[in-house]
Amino acid sequence: FPVFGLSAGYSTMLNDDWGFATLVETGSEAPETEYLYIAVQRPMLNPNWSGNPNLDQPVRGTMRASVNYHQIRLEAFATQVWNYVNLTNTSVGTKPYTTYENVNAYLLGLNFDFEWKFIQMNSSYTYAQNTTNESPLSEIQPLSISTKLTSPSFYDILVYLKHIYNDAQRR
Numbered sequence: 001f002p003v004f005g006l007s008a009g010y011s012t013m014l015n016d017d018w019g020f021a022t023l024v025e026t027g028s029e030a031p032e033t034e035y036l037y038i039a040v041q042r043p044m045l046n047p048n049w050s051g052n053p054n055l056d057q058p059v060r061g062t063m064r065a066s067v068n069y070h071q072i073r074l075e076a077f078a079t080q081v082w083n084y085v086n087l088t089n090t091s092v093g094t095k096p097y098t099t100y101e102n103v104n105a106y107l108l109g110l111n112f113d114f115e116w117k118f119i120q121m122n123s124s125y126t127y128a129q130n131t132t133n134e135s136p137l138s139e140i141q142p143l144s145i146s147t148k149l150t151s152p153s154f155y156d157i158l159v160y161l162k163h164i165y166n167d168a169q170r171r
Contacts, residue, residue: 001030
């Protein structure tokens with residue numbers, strides 16, 4: 001599997017307060033070894049796991065744009081993936097199997113970052129669709145929010161409280 005990546009980006013400050021950036025990239029990575037070769041046999045009617053050595057190499061294209069205002073950043077992205085490695089269920093005879101297959105898919109999302117004095121917040125939302133089967137893309141976390149409150153430094157000691165929220169995949 002030849003691994004490659006190519007990207008082109010542009011960023012500028014529109015004035016003292018506002019910044020803007022864009023990025024276009026394409027790339028490809030080899031499928032994970034377990035997706036290709038690992039097999040796990042389970043007793044009774046539990047599904048066996050089996051790699052798929054016939055997987056094709058995923059190729060992706062992404063466009064990103066972000067707007068910055070002081071410590072606030074909003075980024076939007078769109079990614080098209082050809083040959084995305086996706087979980088699938090199948091059976092051999094009456095024995096259920098979980099394995100991997102290549103599908104085409106797209107991901108759309110927003111990332112929001114905010115930092116000011118003693119607070120830091122990051123959130124992201126991703127909408128992912130399997131276009132081969134016209135179904136939601138499995139194992140994609142849709143919404144994540146992280147908030148961190150940090151104390152002022154006292155004798156070079158910082159104390160922080162961090163909250164992380166991850167929404168369930170309901171699609």
